Amino acid sequence: GAVVSQHPSRVICKSGTSVKIECRSLDFQATTMFWYRQFPKQSLMLMATSNEGSKATYEQGVEKDKFLINHASLTLSTLTVTSAHPEDSSFYICSAPRTGENEQFFGPGTRLTVL
Amino acid sequence: SQQGEEDPQALSIQEGENATMNCSYKTSINNLQWYRQNSGRGLVHLILIRSNEREKHSGRLRVTLDTSKKSSSLLITASRAADTASYFCATDGKGAQKLVFGQGTRLTINP
Numbered sequence: 001g002a003v004v005s006q007h008p009s010r011v012i013c014k015s016g017t018s019v020k021i022e023c024r025s026l027d028f029q030a031t032t033m034f035w036y037r038q039f040p041k042q043s044l045m046l047m048a049t050s051n052e053g054s055k056a057t058y059e060q061g062v063e064k065d066k067f068l069i070n071h072a073s074l075t076l077s078t079l080t081v082t083s084a085h086p087e088d089s090s091f092y093i094c095s096a097p098r099t100g101e102n103e104q105f106f107g108p109g110t111r112l113t114v115l
Numbered sequence: 116s117q118q119g120e121e122d123p124q125a126l127s128i129q130e131g132e133n134a135t136m137n138c139s140y141k142t143s144i145n146n147l148q149w150y151r152q153n154s155g156r157g158l159v160h161l162i163l164i165r166s167n168e169r170e171k172h173s174g175r176l177r178v179t180l181d182t183s184k185k186s187s188s189l190l191i192t193a194s195r196a197a198d199t200a201s202y203f204c205a206t207d208g209k210g211a212q213k214l215v216f217g218q219g220t221r222l223t224i225n226p
Contacts, residue, residue: 006157034213043203044158044216093157097212102146104214106158 002028004096006107013084014115021079021110023050023094029074030096034104035067038091050077050094084114121204121217129225134191136220138204139184145207147180148214149189152201161189161202194224 003026013019023033031052036044048069049057056069068080077096081088091111095104121138128134140147146165150158164171164180164187171178177190191198201221205214 004157032212036216041221043218046213046215049213091155095158095214102207102212103148103160103163104212105160106150108157109155111155 002026002096002098002105004094004105004107006092006094006110008110009108010111010113012113012115015085016083018080018082019084019112021081021092021094021112023077023079023096023107025075025096025105028096028098030077031074031099033071033077033094033096035069035077035079036093036095038093038109040091044093047079050079052077081112084112086114088112089114121202121220123220124218125221125223127223127225128194130194130196132194134194134198134222134224136189136202136222137186138188138217139186140204140206140215140217141185142206142208144182147178147187148205148207149176149178149187150203150205152203152219154200158203191222194222196224196226198222199224 005024007022033050035047038044046059047062050069050071052071058064071077091109093109095106097104148163149161152158162173162178164178175192180187201219203219204217
């Protein structure tokens with residue numbers, strides 16, 4: 001199967017700082033990537049759709065100025081949590097489908113803890 | 116996004132028994148997929164069933180889909196301790212790749 005990586009796997013930061021999370025498709029090109037957030041013992045909630053070369057599409061209730069998404073190449077999307085607060089602490093997961101396929105390949109996730 | 120419901124929320128069975136999890140969704144779908152998530156990890160794709168299919172098998176997994184009831188079930192036969200994980204169904208709508216996840220079922224297989 002296709003491989004999607006995320007970096008870092010775990011990050012702890014102070015309140016008010018910004019954190020960047022990378023999502024890479026290692027062996028395929030992804031024109032679209034998806035970013036999810038998962039709170040403990042809950043399901044995944046889609047935050048935004050990342051489109052290569054164009055603006056991301058955010059789900060209702062997700063602040064686009066707080067969660068900056070950049071999809072600068074066909075293998076890399078980044079999510080920057082700006083001015084992070086403790087309530088932003090969560091597990092962030094990205095996914096990407098291969099072109100023309102329905103199955104999505106998920107990254108291993110990034111656990112963000114904001115102190 | 117509106118999430119579907121899964122039941123049970125938690126299921127604990129003995130190794131060797133079969134485990135059945137159910138998923139309901141709210142809107143018309145293109146495909147329904149099942150994923151497994153081990154604690155603190157990413158998701159692993161298990162099986163995809165298209166809206167025009169009613170049943171699909173993959174190894175010890177059997178998935179059914181009833182579009183009239185907007186529901187699906189995942190059966191894991193001859194369960195193993197390694198099957199302990201959370202299981203999520205996810206649907207994608209017509210013309211959209213983004214997935215809407217169910218609430219998930221936490222499955223525990225007791226040795």
